[in-house]
Amino acid sequence: MLNLRTGRPIHLKNQSKLPPKINEGEEDxxxxxxxxxxxxxxxxxxxxxxxxxxxxxxxxxxxxxxxxxxxxxxxxxQMKDDPCISLMADSRPLNCPADTPQVAGISEDLKFIIEAGVLPISANSALFPVAAKLAYPESKGRLKLNSVDLRENPTVKFNYLSKEEDLKQCVEMGELLQRVVNSQAVTAFFGAEHKKDVLVGSEDLPGLCKKNVRTFYHYHDGxxxxxxxxxxxxxxxxxxxxxxxx
Structure with a gap:
């Protein structure tokens, strides 16, 4: 084995960790x-x-x-997908270059992951969505075949927020998003005209979760x-x- 940078051989200290050799006559x-x-x-x-x-x-x-x-x-x-909801950090289209969504924060318990980006809506204007996903959901869905043709996509239903605990966590996630959107850092970014009326009341969060839940493209447990x-x-x-x- 060679070091790709120096071109010199690498001497392994523990040779027992090497994969077993295929000896002639034992296994082809x-x-x-x-x-x-x-x-x-x-x-x-x-x-x-x-x-x-x-x-x-x-x-x-x-x-x-x-x-x-x-x-x-x-x-x-037992199909699962991490549910995601998003809020607009500001409802006014602004002249700003587009930027792909990036992870902006992770909660201490690793339960919520927040991302933000700049979403273009025309040649000279953009919106600013802030989204969060719930990791480790309890709700389960199912995958079914539509035909025996491998080229035809199966049907998948994830049953987002069908478990009460997931809906409860989604409400917490919405409250966290609102604190982020209303933070000093975001307000400083948008300036004095930053609109706070894009936020919703806590009593509306369960409805917001059910209506706006979407995928975070993290399917698992098939x-x-x-x-x-x-x-x-x-x-x-x-x-x-x-x-x-x-």
Whole structure:
């Protein structure tokens, strides 16, 4: 092994950590590959590929006449996505260059992540949305096939805020967003004409959450550890198959 910067050999202190060599006569490469198949289809593609391969809830597979290879009822049945809501930091379009959304803050308990950006609405004007997402939601959804054609997208329903605890957390998230939008730093950025009437009352926050919840593009748990794959990412009862994106 070479150091790519210096071109000199790297001497490893613990040689036992190197991957085992394939000795002649013990195991060939095709056999090794068949015993260690990894797929990288991520949270939506992974359960879809398993279902199309005959791994999943028998009732759903029979609907498409897919032969059952392994009956695993939780494939695609614990889908989650981190719900997100946003507020406008100012309701007036201003002349400002566009800027992509960036993480602006993370709560101490890592529960809320705030991002902000500059959203262009014309050649010389932009709006300033501030958004936050809820990490680790409890609400679960489901992924279903629409056909046996891999090129056709499956149907996914995330059931955002269907759990009361998620709605409660979303209200807290909305209150946090309002404090951010009304902070001295944001007020100083927009100047004396900064409008505070874009904010809503605390009694309106549950309705705001339900009406304006959207995706943060952080889908996960299409193939959950413990019900579909083990801690080594191996599909239960199909041990040569591993799921990298779940």
């Amino acid at each position: 490469l095709p056999g090794l590959c068949r015993k260690n198949v990894w797929t990288f289809h991520w949270a939506i593609g992974s359960p879809a590929v398993l279902l199309l391969s005959g791994v999943g809830p028998p009732k759903h597979l029979k609907k498409f006449d897919i032969p059952i290879v392994v009956a695993l009822k939780d494939v695609g049945r 193939c959950s550890v413990g019900s579909v794959i083990d801690s080594d990412y191996r599909v239960y009862r199909l041990w040569s198959k591993r799921i990298a994106g779940r």
